[in-house]
Every structure is written in C-alpha cells, then in structure tokens.
Amino acid sequence: MQDMQLPAEVVETDHHLETAAEKASDDLAKHRWHWTLDESNPNRVTPNAYARAVGRHHDTIANVARGYAEWLRGGSPAGGLGDAIERAKHSTERQELIEAVAVAHDVTFSTARRNHPDDVRRVRDAVEEAEERKPEITPDEKREVARRTATNIAKSRQIERESREHLRERKSALAVMVEGELTKARYGLIGALNYARDIDRDTFPTEFLDQIQRSLGDIDALVKLVRSAIGGAADIDWDAELEKLEVS
DSSP: OOOOOOOHHHHHHHHHHHHHHHHHHHHHHHHHHHHOOOTOTTOOOHHHHHHHHHTTTHHHHHHHHHHHHHHHHOOOOHHHHHHHHHHHSSOHHHHHHHHHHHHHHHHHHHHHHHOHHHHHHHHHHHHHHHHOOOOOOHHHHHHHHHHHHHHHHHHHHEEEEEEEEHHOOOOOHHHHHHHHHHHHHHHHHHHHHHHHHTTTTTOOOHHHHHHHHHHHHHHHHHHHHHHHHTOOOOSSSSSHHHHHHHHH
C-alpha cells in the first residue's frame, strides 16, 4: 500500500458524508425530543412508549431527549449536542465529578469521561472522604473539593509527563530507572510466591482466589506492555492501556 495523496474529490466526499452523518444524528435527537419532551407537541408520548414503539431501550430515548432539551437551554456549550446527550446519561453528582476533570484537563465532558476514568474515580473518592469528615458539607463545598482534587491530579500528570520527557534525553538514567522498577517487581513477586505456597485451595475462599487471578492477569498484561515498549512499539497508546488496567 503506497503512502500517496488522496484525490481532492475523495476528501470532499469524506467531509460531505461526515457532515451528513452529524446532521442526521442531530435531526434524530431533535425528533426524539419533539415526540417525548417537547411541551409544544400535544401528541407527544412518554420516553417509555416511544422506546417500545421504535424497539429501543428506554434509557437510550430518554437520554437523547433530555440531552437535546438541555442543549436547547444552552447547556454544555463546549461539547455541543453530543456532550449534552452524554451528560444526560449520568446523575447530577456524577456530572459534577466529570465536569471537574474536564475543566482541569481543558477537554469536553465526553472526552473526560472516556479518557480519564481513573481521574473521575479519584475525584469521587476525595468527595466521599470529605463527606465522611464533614457530614453537613454543602453542595458548593463538594464541588470545590472536586475542582481542587481534579486540578491537583491534572497538574501531577503534567509533571509526570514532563519528567518522563526529560528522562528520555538521558538514556543511561532511563535504563537504570527501568531496571530498578523491574527489580522491585521481581522481589514483590517472590514475596507473593512465598505466601501463595501456603494456600490450601480446598479451604481458601473462592472470591479471594478469583481476585488473585485477576491481579495476575493485570501483571501479565503489564509485562507484555513493558516488552512492547522495550521492543520499540510505536502504535500503542500507553496512557490508554494503563487507564484500562487502573479501571479493571
């Protein structure tokens, strides 16, 4: 396959089809809203009834309709209609958590939910800890905790990225860091092996064994990623792969 330039008409057709697909999606959202939540339509039905009629799940119809209604009110201006529909899938409290992460990373709501799930989880944990410390905490105070936590996480990630970029320029130091981390992992696995030898599978709780197996699966995946990195793989989104492991 040659790396050649596409004809202008191919590029034009791609743009035309993409625009048509986006308009069709917008029109569908408007249609679902009009026939469920549009109060100016006397013949509107409930999202449940609409969903049954068109053979779709209730949540799908309700989320699109609510998202379109929010978009009409001027909600989610940064991400447009798609962002408004994505917001409608979540509770108000979860929306605020994701929004805090979105602002901290300067991305849309949808991008924050899709690309930064670990950050959202850490912000949620911080808010829950604040609630435990202060049961009478106000909604504004919780939003401030979420904002501050998300900002600190984003700054920490930026520092980590800059540190890695600086380290890449120092080849010998980078090799020492990799070997040091592998040595710690090796000693950790040796310790795990020493404990695992004492497990009696006949009496050991199944749920604990399942959790250990899941952890070993994550370790296997990490080893493959490290081998790929050392082998020079260039087509891997490392941050996305690590996010998967953090979520699992």
